[in-house]
Amino acid sequence: MTTAATLLAVEGESPIMPHAYELVVGGFAFLVVFLVVGKILTPRIQKTLAERTEAIEGGIKKAEDLQAEAKSTLEEYRTQLAEARQEASRLREEAREQGAQIKAELREEAQAEARRLIEAAHAQIEADRQQALAQLQSEIGRLSTELAGRIVGESLEDEARQRRIIDRFLDEIEARPEAVR
């Protein structure tokens, strides 16, 4: 039965002619889809996509901020390090200068001390020499007198005269420097 109906219908119906009831059903289906998908669901997914974009952009922003912060901290540390290095080198320089100064002062002091010791030694030597000379003079006078008395065989009565002779003798000796030194 249906076969015959179908074949008969083929004669009368062109595929390009729409059925009215299909227009209604198609319109209804489209309306339902449009209301649910277009009007209810699309705004939701759009909202979510916008939020996601925001979240991602927020994350990127945050990361950028952190990076900038890290960079500035690093910069700060570098500056501090450079300052510290400079400070250290300055201190080292200062210490070196101070050391040199102290060394120079010590050396000067030591030299002064040495000079002073030498001075003292010189003075001592001079004094000793003077003393020795004086002692020698009197010894030589006594020995000479004794010797002269022995040679002459008589003591010189006149004390004053005796003194003069000794003095003259000593002057003569002093006139010959090689004899004393």
Place this chain on the structure above:
Amino acid sequence: MNALTVLAADEFKAPGLELFDIPPLWDGAPYWLTKPVVLAVLSSLVMVVLCWSAFSNPKLVPRGIQNVAEMGYMFVRDQIARPFLGKETDRWMGLLLSIFLLVWMWNLIGVVPFLQFPVASHIAFPIVLAASVYLLKIYLGIKHQGVIGYFKNMMFPPGLPKFIYFLLAPIEFLSNLIIAPFTHAVRLFANMFAGHMILAFFSMVGFWFLFEKLTPLGAPVGVVGVLMTIAMTGFELFIQFLQAFLFALLAAMYIGGSLHPEH
């Protein structure tokens, strides 16, 4: 199919227009309760349910079906809407997404086993969508450009020699107001119609030569028919997607053209 075998018992007969002339589901059913009607409603409902499960409570980090549906959304937004609508994309996404998904679903049902009837191969369904877009196009054009401005922009695009307009104005009028909606609907219809016919033909070849009249000479033809059915089904999947894409693309183009005449 039984009708064919009964009618032409000995001879192979290629399927024809009777493929698309479908009686009510059972004897005595209302005349409008046919397979295409049921499939149209069913596929629309499937689409609604799928979209609902994907987008009813969308997550910031998508999971499962939301991922897939988002790919569809992005595709419609970036490939269909953006090129024609630019900044106004978001405002029209609801409509374009509905059109694209609905048409695609209507087409896809053409290769779902046992259902196997592309809804859009009945011209009424493309007509409903194309007419909706057409009315929206004219409404938007008049709203954004004024009645005179709309027709002036359509028929007298500036910057051409005057005598050209004698030729151009009627052509533009025809193409924009009569041919465009017609081709919009018919392109989809004809593609689905032809695709269904091709699939039916090859599967009929396979069925006829391998089951109905198995002969040594006919068997290879039947094998070719089966192989071609498989290959053409794959091709049909591509065409179905392409036509849904084109249909939505044209809708976006018409809407964009009405919003901004300079395009």
